[in-house]
Amino acid sequence: MEDGRPIFLQIAELLENSILDGTLAEEEQVPSTNELAAFHRINPATAAKGVHKLVDDGTLYKKRGIGMFVSSGARAKLRGRRRDEFARQYVQPLLTEARKLGIDPAELKHMIDTWEEIR
Amino acid sequence: MNRVLTVARLQFVAWPLVFGWPWGILALSFLVNLALFGSIGDVDPAPVTGGLSSIYIVMLVACVTTITQDFPFIIGLGVSRRSFYLGNLLQFGAQAVAYAAVLYLLAVVEEATGGWGIELTFFGLPLLLVDNPVLRYLAFAIPFLLLGLLGIAIALVFKRWGVNGMLTLSAAAIVGFGGLGVLATWRGWWPAIGGWFADQSGGALLVGYPALLAVPLAAVSYLIIRRAAP
Amino acid sequence: MSPVVTVTDLTKRYRGVTALDRVSFSLTENRIYGLLGRNGAGKTTLMQILTAQNFATSGEVTVFGEQPYENERVLSRTSFIKESQTYPSMGVHHVLRAASLVHPGWDDEFAQQLTDDFRLPLRRNVRKLSRGMLSSLGIIIGLASRAPLTFFDEPYLGLDAVARQIFYDRLLADYTEHPRTVVLSTHLIDEVSELIEHVLLIDAGRLLLDAEAETLRGQVLTVSGPTAAVDEFTRTGAELHRTRLGGTARATVRGDFGPADHDRARTLGLMLEASSLQDTVVRLTTARTGSAPAGAEATSKEKFR
Numbered sequence: 001m002e003d004g005r006p007i008f009l010q011i012a013e014l015l016e017n018s019i020l021d022g023t024l025a026e027e028e029q030v031p032s033t034n035e036l037a038a039f040h041r042i043n044p045a046t047a048a049k050g051v052h053k054l055v056d057d058g059t060l061y062k063k064r065g066i067g068m069f070v071s072s073g074a075r076a077k078l079r080g081r082r083r084d085e086f087a088r089q090y091v092q093p094l095l096t097e098a099r100k101l102g103i104d105p106a107e108l109k110h111m112i113d114t115w116e117e118i119r
Numbered sequence: 120m121n122r123v124l125t126v127a128r129l130q131f132v133a134w135p136l137v138f139g140w141p142w143g144i145l146a147l148s149f150l151v152n153l154a155l156f157g158s159i160g161d162v163d164p165a166p167v168t169g170g171l172s173s174i175y176i177v178m179l180v181a182c183v184t185t186i187t188q189d190f191p192f193i194i195g196l197g198v199s200r201r202s203f204y205l206g207n208l209l210q211f212g213a214q215a216v217a218y219a220a221v222l223y224l225l226a227v228v229e230e231a232t233g234g235w236g237i238e239l240t241f242f243g244l245p246l247l248l249v250d251n252p253v254l255r256y257l258a259f260a261i262p263f264l265l266l267g268l269l270g271i272a273i274a275l276v277f278k279r280w281g282v283n284g285m286l287t288l289s290a291a292a293i294v295g296f297g298g299l300g301v302l303a304t305w306r307g308w309w310p311a312i313g314g315w316f317a318d319q320s321g322g323a324l325l326v327g328y329p330a331l332l333a334v335p336l337a338a339v340s341y342l343i344i345r346r347a348a349p
Numbered sequence: 350m351s352p353v354v355t356v357t358d359l360t361k362r363y364r365g366v367t368a369l370d371r372v373s374f375s376l377t378e379n380r381i382y383g384l385l386g387r388n389g390a391g392k393t394t395l396m397q398i399l400t401a402q403n404f405a406t407s408g409e410v411t412v413f414g415e416q417p418y419e420n421e422r423v424l425s426r427t428s429f430i431k432e433s434q435t436y437p438s439m440g441v442h443h444v445l446r447a448a449s450l451v452h453p454g455w456d457d458e459f460a461q462q463l464t465d466d467f468r469l470p471l472r473r474n475v476r477k478l479s480r481g482m483l484s485s486l487g488i489i490i491g492l493a494s495r496a497p498l499t500f501f502d503e504p505y506l507g508l509d510a511v512a513r514q515i516f517y518d519r520l521l522a523d524y525t526e527h528p529r530t531v532v533l534s535t536h537l538i539d540e541v542s543e544l545i546e547h548v549l550l551i552d553a554g555r556l557l558l559d560a561e562a563e564t565l566r567g568q569v570l571t572v573s574g575p576t577a578a579v580d581e582f583t584r585t586g587a588e589l590h591r592t593r594l595g596g597t598a599r600a601t602v603r604g605d606f607g608p609a610d611h612d613r614a615r616t617l618g619l620m621l622e623a624s625s626l627q628d629t630v631v632r633l634t635t636a637r638t639g640s641a642p643a644g645a646e647a648t649s650k651e652k653f654r
Contacts, residue, residue, distance in 0.1 A: 001543055004623025006563045034525045041517065042543040043381055044525050046563060088612065096615055122421050125450050132446050133439040188437035194402060195434050196451040197424040197496070345419075348403050 007042055011050025016059065016078050019070055026075060030060060030068045126198060126206025127213070130185070140181060141218070145174040149241055156239050168241050174218070175266050182211065182270025190278050191349035200344045208337065211267040219260035226255075244325065251322075258325040265329040268336045275340050279347040351414075353378050353498055353530045354399060359408035361394055361554075368394040370554040371408070376498075379528040383545035383562065385538060385630050391554045392534045393431065396500045400429040412498065425453055428496035430487040432503040436475040441486060444475055445493075452494035459523070460493035466515050480507030488516050495527055502534045513537075517544060542626040552634050562626060569629040570606055573599035574619035582614055589636040601632050 001007050018024040033051055037044040051068055054060040059074045098108050131137060148170040156168075186207065193203050226242040234240055244258055276284045303309055316324070354376040361369040368391045376382060384392050397403035398410060401417040401424065410417065417423045436444055445464075449455040464471060467485035478486065484506050491499055505513050521544060524531060535541055548565060550558035558565075569589070572582050579591075579598040586604025593599075601624065604610075614621040624632065 004567055004625055006566045007543060008563055037525060038518075038522060040543075041521065043521075043546045043562075045380065045546050046543070049563065088608075092612065093615060096618070100618075122425070129447050129450055132450075133437075133443045136439070185437070188435070191435050192437055193447075193451075195429065195431070196448055196490075197400065197427050197429065198451060199401075199419045199421050199424055201419055202421060346404065348397070 001040060001042065007040075007046050008049035008053060011036060011040070011042070011047055012053045015050070015054055016082075019059065019075055020078055020082070022075075024070050026070045026072045028070050029066070030070060032067055122198060122202040123205045123209060126193060126202050127210040129193060130189075130207070130210045137181075137214075141174045141177040144177050145171075148173045152239060152241055153235060153237075157237050168239065170241055171222070171244075174222075175262060178211075178214075178218075178263060179266040179270045182267045183274045186271050186274030187277060190274075190344075190347070194349040200347065201341075204341055204344050207271065211271070212264065215260050215263035215267060219256060219263060222259045223256050226259075244321070254322045254326060258322065261326045261329045261333070265333045265336070268333050268340065272336050272340045272343070275343040275347060278349075279343050351378060352376060353413060355409075355411050356395075356399075357409040359395070359398065359410060360406050361391070361398065361403070362406045367554050369398075369405075372551070372554070372556045374549060374556060374559050376530055376532070377547075378530055380546045381524065381531045381533065381544055383538070383541060383548045384532050384534040384551070385548060386551035386557075387634060388536075390551045392551055393502055395551070396429060396431070396502055396532065396534065400424070400427055400500065402429070425451070426496055427498045427500070428452065428491050428494040429500040430491035430502065430504050431500075432484070432487075432506050434483075434487055438474060438476050440471070441469060441473055441475055441478070442471045444486065445471075445489070448490045448494060452496060454495035454497075456493050456495055459495075460489055463489040463492060463519060466519065467512060481509070481512065482507075484508050485512065492519060492523055495523075495529065498530045498532075500532045500534070503536065505535070505537065513540065517541065520544070538627040538630055539625060548626070548630075550630055550633060557633055558630075565626060565629055567606060567623050569601060569603045569624040569632060570610075570614075571599060571601045571622040571624060571628075572614055572619045573597065573622075574617065578617040578619050582617055582619055585610065589632045603629075603633075 001010055015024065015030060019026075024030060030051070031039070033044055033048040036042075036047040036051070040047070051060065055062060055068065058071055059078065060068045061071050062068055094108070095105075098105075103111075148168075152168045152170050189207075190203065194200065198206075222242055226244070229235060229240070229242045244255070273285075273288075276288050280287070303312060319328075352375040356375065357373050359369050359372045360367070372391075372395065384395070386392050394403060398405050399412060399417065401419065404418075412423045413426060415423050417427075441464075445460055449457060449460070467482075467489065469482055469485050469489065475483070475486065484504055485508065488501070488504050491501055491504065505516065508516070517540065520531070533541055533545060542562065545562050548558060548560055548562050549556065570586075572579055574597065576593070576596055576598040579600050583591075583600050583602045586602035586606070588600055588602050590601040591598060611621060
């Protein structure tokens with residue numbers, strides 16, 4: 001785990017990433033709290049907190065006596081939320097750095113197009 | 120009570136050491152005496168070796184080392200001081216009872232075989248000429264208990280007050296006994312003291328007075344251990 | 350949930366030295382606690398008093414709702430593994446047998462498995478064990494005793510990184526299957542920071558911090574950049590430390606920081622670095638003992654929440 005950020009948020013994010021990239025399909029069972037704790041070598045209570053965060057926002061749901069499952073529609077919902085965060089997380093620092101270096105927005109757009117072509 | 124028994128049992132976890140030392144040394148001492156007096160031939164008067172005291176001294180030393188080593192270990196494992204103390208008392212008591220019985224039997228064998236065929240008195244008690252078997256048994260057992268308790272008390276003084284405590288205790292003992300000795304010499308009491316000892320029966324010296332000393336010693340040890348830190 | 354341990358105004362004075370100074374806290378059942386602090390901070394003394402191996406000068410201590418002193422009901426449910434533990438001259442298997450007799454929850458099979466994991470020679474005399482092997486023996490006793498309240502006081506001395514990782518893994522796995530209250534006193538904060546749920550930080554006999562590990566994470570940030578911008582940012586938290594180089598400053602701040610604060614720092618053109626639990630502890634400890642700015646004392650004593 002990465003330092004300096006609550007671990008339960010990182011656990012929640014890792015599960016979200018697995019759902020986004022399809023590793024965890026909708027209606028599929030997610031690893032148990034204890035499995036997560038053992039795998040990431042973290043306190044089980046912390047792992048549980050991460051899972052519960054996703055239950056609270058509806059990404060996961062609980063089947064009594066069996067475990068946690070990915071809700072149907074979770075992937076689309078996550079994608080929507082991540083798109084909203086994208087600007088703040090990636091575009092804003094990009095613009096800040098560009099301004100520091102004197103790169104104007106038009107030039108920046110051009111750079112993006114060039115890199116997209118190379119890819 | 121349960122925990123007291125547990126502590127008593129703990130002492131026998133490494134039983135070869137517990138039994139091996141006292142009996143090994145006693146056996147060694149006995150064999151040396153047997154070989155020595157067997158080779159010398161007839162001695163007059165018949166030899167009394169004093170080799171028996173070796174097992175008592177080993178018990179005293181064993182008590183000191185057991186308490187000093189086991190106290191931090193067993194308290195560290197999570198046992199109360201009371202259970203530790205009573206458990207050790209029980210364990211030493213049981214040893215004293217059993218060892219005295221074995222010594223008693225050996226003394227009987229010694230008598231029956233005419234001092235192992237060479238008139239050797241190794242297990243016979245010199246002071247005790249009475250033929251009361253109970254008193255004779257107690258004369259083996261009670262000194263064990265007294266020495267055991269003495270060992271426990273010394274070890275606990277060390278555990279509670281460290282080296283300074285031991286030095287203070289030794290100094291007090293030297294000043295106390297030395298002072299009494301000087302006083303006795305100065306006032307010319309020695310003949311009277313010698314006479315008093317001579318007047319006492321072997322039973323009183325080996326059983327009665329040791330038993331009287333053992334009780335306060337046990338009480339003092341308990342008070343010391345109550346506030347000792349491992 | 351009922352507290353397993355409550356400590357109220359606990360003070361311990363040795364000749365002229367105050368080892369613990371009016372310490373108060375409580376431990377909740379079935380959690381892993383990190384008891385952190387520098388050498389001589391009072392951690393060992395605290396655990397000794399909780400296990401009735403040492404005596405308080407004043408204050409109240411209850412364990413499982415009772416006084417621990419001479420109390421078999423409490424003592425039989427606690428296990429205290431300390432670095433300075435001495436053993437009588439006997440074989441390793443004798444020591445384990447003795448521990449199994451004292452602890453009602455002892456699991457012999459688990460002890461056997463741990464002995465294999467740590468490659469501990471069972472037949473060797475404890476007096477002939479290396480420092481690391483002695484530590485392993487303590488860890489085996491602490492884990493296999495499955496005591497509802499288990500203290501590990503610097504249990505890893507002489508252990509290499511592999512053996513320490515075995516300890517952490519076994520502890521976590523066994524804790525998951527058999528939940529119990531564990532107190533880990535350690536210097537190696539980075540190694541255990543993800544295992545512990547709650548942090549108790551002691552410095553010079555005082556309780557500096559009593560907080561959830563997760564709440565602490567990300568609450569201490571280091572920002573650097575133009576002094577004016579740093580000043581602007583640090584206004585929202587308690588400043589713990591600051592260094593200057595010309596017009597540039599670097600400050601460590603504690604506060605309730607969220608994503609918005611990270612954005613704000615970026616907008617101000619500041620470099621931002623989140624502190625690890627270890628850095629946080631170091632900063633809090635030095636902020637108090639060093640020449641801390643006025644007000645730092647008050648903020649470092651207040652609890653996170």
